[in-house]
Amino acid sequence: MADKTARILIVGGGFGGVFTALDLAGEGKVTLVSTEDHFLFTPMLYEYLSGEVEAWHIAPQYKELLDERVRFIRGEVTDIDLVSREAGIAGRAERVPYDVLVLAVGGITNYAGVEGAQEHTIPFRKIAHADALRQRMVEALDRVPPDLAPQDARRALTFAVVGAGASGVELSTKMADLLRDAFERRALRGEPRVMVIEMGEEIVPGMGDEIRTFVEDALKESRVEVHTRTRVRRVTATGLSFEHDGELTDLEAAAVVWTGGVRINPLVEKLGLEKDRRGLIVVEPTLQA
Amino acid sequence: MADKTARILIVGGGFGGVFTALDLAGEGKVTLVSTEDHFLFTPMLYEYLSGEVEAWHIAPQYKELLDERVRFIRGEVTDIDLVSREAGIAGRAERVPYDVLVLAVGGITNYAGVEGAQEHTIPFRKIAHADALRQRMVEALDRVPPDLAPQDARRALTFAVVGAGASGVELSTKMADLLRDAFERRALRGEPRVMVIEMGEEIVPGMGDEIRTFVEDALKESRVEVHTRTRVRRVTATGLSFEHDGELTDLEAAAVVWTGGVRINPLVEKLGLEKDRRGLIVVEPTLQA
Structure with missing residues (x-):
């Protein structure tokens, strides 16, 4: 990059945002904005849930991780003005101007309009989610x-994971193993x-039969x-209702975990850029819009 | 035994009856009456269910098993006259006189008055019961x-075993292993x-904690x-209802197997001998009444 004074704004602190920031450090005035104060190596969030790794192993603070030439702002980008080239951050009067914008916000949890899902399920994307789930598991065991x-023990220790994608199946096996170990230790x-x-x-879904057999x-x-x-169909504070072949089943659950998919980040929805049918920004092979 | 012409009638062809007959052969005129044409080595009925042993391994015909000096009658003893010393057998006009009576009839299945249990459950005491259960398992798998x-596969392959005594726990583990193997082979x-x-x-119940832990x-x-x-509480042709903590649950089941205990044989109930509180005949240390 020729202009080392270019103001580069990176929105999002996941893999895309962090590695872009590290790559571009020194090539311009790089600012990274994230809602969290730490990066998360998400593929190991399952191991964090089980206590095989500690938070500091998989969730380093950005201030430790980022090059000192990268400015870090913790906050949520609420709007981006593509014409005046500046971004607003929730709770901050000052807007952040930029010359180059890197959008690395990722998706957000897709509750697909299911009643009570947003209020009563636990997602599994962040350290805080893993903490919340672990707490629910321990509370349920303690009861x-x-x-x-x-x-009755089986009923009290009923957990539902919604979505059998890669995340849902890895999480559900990990939860089952953890809970069974806890049963053993507590002599339940x-x-x-x-x-x-x-x-x-x-x-x-979407994976090959060989992987599917392995996962089954x-x-x-x-x-x-x-x-x-x-x-x-519905999630409540104490359980869920699900439908199969036209038959509705109500079930008590100690927790319902939601891995039901992602949808377009609202920040992206608001941007006046060309989108494809799924709402994703149409980009060049260089990922530029 | 001094009098080698004494007529010895043995009622019942289980362990007690058969071994008594073999021991006394030649010591008197021994007759054994059983409702079956074969002895059954009941401890291996589980292995017969699973196909690990064949019927001829564990259920030899009495005519092969008994000493040629033992007379075998297949039939059900319906009454015993302790005064005139003779027994009646269902469907036979001729009554069987005896000088010495050996009662080795065992108990009969105790349905404890549960509605539908006698009609709709499968006991597990005879070769025919194991055959019936195996047939139900195969039919359920075939559906x-x-x-x-x-x-849905789980629902269609739901089996209930009533009674968690030694028989119920051995049978349920065997059934679960067999069914899981069948799932594997059929790629269900x-x-x-x-x-x-x-x-x-x-x-x-009634066994020590060490055995219980092992069984669990x-x-x-x-x-x-x-x-x-x-x-x-109730068994039907398609399932059962059971109650726990005042809550009644209805469940569909491919079969309900009854190992719920034994009660006194009606033949014993009718006998005019001194009984204890459980209805068992009061005997001397020699097992004589």
């Missing part, structure tokens, strides 16, 4: 006295119940109960 | 097409569901769903 009948009777609910015909075996090994062609 | 959603999705239902506080582990290993403090 089970050692002499509880096995079917019976077994926990972890179910994964997929609206498609198949688990891990892993789910069986971890004793995850798989439901396909099933739509979650 | 599941390979592409059926896993939760999901897993079968085998539950064992016990009305007592604990599984294997085996049930978990085989993924049997354990319900304790649960009473079966």
Whole structure:
């Protein structure tokens, strides 16, 4: 990049934002904006849930991770003016001007209009989500006295994971293994119940049959109960309702975890750029719009 | 035994009857009456269910098994006259006189007055019962097409075993293992569901904690769903209703197997001998009344 004084604004602190910032440090005046104070190596969030890794292993603070030549602002970019070339950040009067804009915001959780999903499910994208889920698991375990009948322990330790994509299946097997280990350690009777609910015909939709067979075996090994062609209709503070073949089932659950997919970030929706049918920005092969 | 012409009548062809007959052959005129044409080595009926052994391994014909000096009558003893010393056999005009009577009839299945249990459950005491259960398992498997959603396959392959005594727990683990193997071979999705239902506080009631721990582990290993403090209230041709903590649950089941205990044989009930509070004949240390 020729102009080392160009103001480069990177919106989003995931893999795309952070590695762009590290690459461009010194090539311009780089500013990175993220809603979090830390980067997250998301592929290991499952291991964080299980305690195999600590937060500092997978979620370094941006101030430790970023080149000292990168300015970091914690906050949420609420609007971008493509004409005057400046971005507004929630709670900040000062707007951030730029010459080059890097949009690396990613998607947001897609609740698909399911009643109660946003209020009552736990997503699984951030350290805070893993913490919330772990807390629910421990609370549910703590409610089970050692002499509880096995079917009651099973009911009290019922967890539903919505979405059997890669994230949902990895998470549900991890949860089932963790809960079964906890049953063992606490000498509880019976077994926990972890179910994964997929609206498609198949688990891990879009992946090949070889991967699917492998994943099905892993789910069986971890004793995850798989439901396909099933739509979650409602989530409440104490459970969920799901529909399969026209039949609606109500189920109590200690937690409902939502891995049901992503949708376009509202920031992107607002931008006056050409979009494709899915709402994604139409870009050149260089990823430039 | 001094009098080698004494007529010895043995009622019942289980372990007690058969070994008594073999021991006494030649010591008197021994007659054994059994409702079956074969002895059954009941501890291996589980292995017969799974096909690990054949019927001829565990159920030899009495005519092959008994000493040629033992007379065998197939039939059901319906009454015994202790004064005139003769027994009546269903469908036979001729009564069987005896000088010495050996009662080795065992108990009969105790349905404890549960509605529909006698009509709709399968006991597990005879070769014919194992055959009936195996047939039900195969029929249920045959109804599941390979592409059926896993939760539907699980529902179609739901089996309930009533009673978590030694017989119920051994049978339920065997059934679960067999069904899971069949899922594998037929490439069905999901897993079968085998539950064992016990009305007592604990599984294997009356056994020590060490055995109980071992059995609980085996049930978990085989993924049997354990319900304790649960009473079966009704059995129908398509399922059962059971009650736990005042809550009634209706469940479809491919078969309900009854191992719920034994009660006194009606033949014993009718005998004018001194009984204890449980209805058992009061005997001397020599087992003589």
